[in-house]
Amino acid sequence: MTKRIFRSILAVSLTVLLASLILIVGVLHGYFQERVKVELESRTAYIAHGIENEGMDYLTSGLPADCRITLVDRDGAVIYDNWEDASKMENHAQREEIHEAMMLGKGHAARYSETLAQKTLYYALRLEDGSVLRVSDTQYSVWLLVLQALQPVALVLLLAFVLAMALAARVSKQLVMPINAIDLNDPEGVEGYEELTPLLSKIRSQNRQIQRQVMDLKRRQEEFAAITENMNEGFLVIDQETRVLSYNSSALKLLHGERPAEEGESVFSLNREAGFRRAVEEALSGRRSEQLLEKDDECRQIMANPVEQNGTVAGAVLVVLDVTEKEQRESLRREFTANVSHELKTPLTSILGTAEIMQNGLVKPEDIPHFAGNIHREAGRLIGLVNDIIKLSRLDEGGAAGSWETVELYGLSGRILEQLAPAAEKKQVTMELKGESAAAKGVPQIMEEILYNLCDNAVAYNREGGRVTVTVESTPDGSRVTVSDTGIGIPQEMQGRVFERFYRADKSHSAGGTGLGLSIVKHGVAYLGARLELKSQPGKGSTFTVTFPPVRA
Numbered sequence: 001m002t003k004r005i006f007r008s009i010l011a012v013s014l015t016v017l018l019a020s021l022i023l024i025v026g027v028l029h030g031y032f033q034e035r036v037k038v039e040l041e042s043r044t045a046y047i048a049h050g051i052e053n054e055g056m057d058y059l060t061s062g063l064p065a066d067c068r069i070t071l072v073d074r075d076g077a078v079i080y081d082n083w084e085d086a087s088k089m090e091n092h093a094q095r096e097e098i099h100e101a102m103m104l105g106k107g108h109a110a111r112y113s114e115t116l117a118q119k120t121l122y123y124a125l126r127l128e129d130g131s132v133l134r135v136s137d138t139q140y141s142v143w144l145l146v147l148q149a150l151q152p153v154a155l156v157l158l159l160a161f162v163l164a165m166a167l168a169a170r171v172s173k174q175l176v177m178p179i180n181a182i183d184l185n186d187p188e189g190v191e192g193y194e195e196l197t198p199l200l201s202k203i204r205s206q207n208r209q210i211q212r213q214v215m216d217l218k219r220r221q222e223e224f225a226a227i228t229e230n231m232n233e234g235f236l237v238i239d240q241e242t243r244v245l246s247y248n249s250s251a252l253k254l255l256h257g258e259r260p261a262e263e264g265e266s267v268f269s270l271n272r273e274a275g276f277r278r279a280v281e282e283a284l285s286g287r288r289s290e291q292l293l294e295k296d297d298e299c300r301q302i303m304a305n306p307v308e309q310n311g312t313v314a315g316a317v318l319v320v321l322d323v324t325e326k327e328q329r330e331s332l333r334r335e336f337t338a339n340v341s342h343e344l345k346t347p348l349t350s351i352l353g354t355a356e357i358m359q360n361g362l363v364k365p366e367d368i369p370h371f372a373g374n375i376h377r378e379a380g381r382l383i384g385l386v387n388d389i390i391k392l393s394r395l396d397e398g399g400a401a402g403s404w405e406t407v408e409l410y411g412l413s414g415r416i417l418e419q420l421a422p423a424a425e426k427k428q429v430t431m432e433l434k435g436e437s438a439a440a441k442g443v444p445q446i447m448e449e450i451l452y453n454l455c456d457n458a459v460a461y462n463r464e465g466g467r468v469t470v471t472v473e474s475t476p477d478g479s480r481v482t483v484s485d486t487g488i489g490i491p492q493e494m495q496g497r498v499f500e501r502f503y504r505a506d507k508s509h510s511a512g513g514t515g516l517g518l519s520i521v522k523h524g525v526a527y528l529g530a531r532l533e534l535k536s537q538p539g540k541g542s543t544f545t546v547t548f549p550p551v552r553a
Helices: 002-060 096-104 142-148 150-180 194-229 249-255 274-284 324-359 365-397 409-419 421-426 444-460 517-528
Strands: 068-072 078-081 106-113 118-126 132-140 234-239 244-247 289-295 298-309 312-322 405-408 430-435 439-442 467-475 478-485 531-537 541-547
Touching: 002 068, 002 078, 002 118, 002 132, 002 150, 096 106, 096 118, 096 132, 234 249, 249 312, 274 289, 274 298, 274 312, 298 324, 324 365, 405 409, 405 444, 409 421, 409 430, 409 444, 409 467, 409 478, 421 430, 421 444, 439 444, 439 478, 444 467, 444 478, 444 517, 444 541, 517 531, 517 541
Parallel strands: 430 467
Antiparallel strands: 068 078, 068 132, 106 118, 118 132, 234 244, 234 312, 289 298, 298 312, 405 439, 467 478, 478 541, 531 541
16 A cells, blocks of 8 residues: 555656646746747847948948848848848748738748757848848757756756655655554554544444354354264365365274364365265265275275355265274175075085986986986085185194195196196187296195186186186296286276185176185285285286295205
8 A cells, every 4th residue: 555655646746747847848938939039029120220221231240140131122032141142042022921021011920940940930020111121030949948958857857756756655654654553453542544434433343243253153163063073973074175174083083184284274185095085076066975985994984965055066064984894794794695695505406406306206317317417516516615615724724734845836837737628628718838947835735726726717717719828937036927817807996805705706606616716825825925916907817926935945
């Protein structure tokens, strides 16, 4: 405000100064012009009196040459001129001042020269013999006069500008000082301008209203904080820009987030998981959202609801629930039900049905071997399931049978591929063994189980006409076996669970098996101290890599 007042006062001062300068120059110019005109008339009358008394000799008697003297005959011919050769000058009868003098006895004229930037004043007087005496003098234009006086004028303008700045700064500070002295919290004690009285009254009224509102908001905030802080559920309020407006300690605990360092920090600083981000974005777009966040052994449910104001989404309310125990129970129940119903009931039902048909004598003697084969096959599935469960139990307990030996992995892989050749041929899957001889130390039975299950899965979950490639190589980190296939692949969200017991990426169970193969692989690798890696893309296949510890002397 001070700067604006300063600029305004300075601008007004300079405008008045320039206007005054222009007015003074104009007045002086008019005054000097009139003085030149009067002087010119006096000089002309004086010279005319001399010519009438002394004749033409008077003109050559040493008159000053600072003005131009011209004598014109009654027909307009130039008789005498003190600046030019009269014989070479044109007829002056039509000159304005000459013509006027011939008619009225005297005449005036003024002509401006653009090239010389000056004005010439003419005064003509008719003599008794009818001739006309003309005297002219030069008057410079106002701008030329200003230019001639530029140095003193510039000095005056500079001094005036400095003085205007000083006065403008002083006046602006004095004007603003009472306004800056206003105490917005206590405007009553201010002695200011009378014009500020309505403003001060308005400020006092608004202060009282704001104090009431602040007290009301503080009371409501305390009530709200008391309620939310005693909730086991997490509670978050955010605005349209995802800034945190309110939260309770349960929200930070459940989201494993730290307290926002600054007020209004983004809610994504508390949790950056995709599900949490999706819930926030959907709520802020106007849709209610529920998401599950699974991390380690914990499960959180996020319920996000949009908050609308005047028909637009102004923010969102998020409630965070700990559903870990609930989800674990539900998951165990679903898995147990699915595994028991499929892995046990299906083969038992097949055995029971086949035996019942044979018991009732509904089978022809020549079909008995076929039905007996079905019973044998289903019984084998049950035995395989039981054997896999026993293997896992032993690995869990760390009591796997067998001593540690050095095993040649290339030869072991070749024998396993030979065992799986009939199954691969049946599915038209090509198997290939690549690499070099490599040795690893471990329990031979467990190592065989690991490679067998990996290769068996590669065949079972492959497509017809696909390929299984087993690569054996020796690296500085230890011997490595890589099993790659061109099968159905494993989605990214399932890759962390395929090693769980009874978990299948293919929910249709079309590939057969007990669902324990990869779990045996995981536990076997852990028992041997090896490292297991999985890379997979849906529709492009999977690659399992087992790196055994280096064989030390």
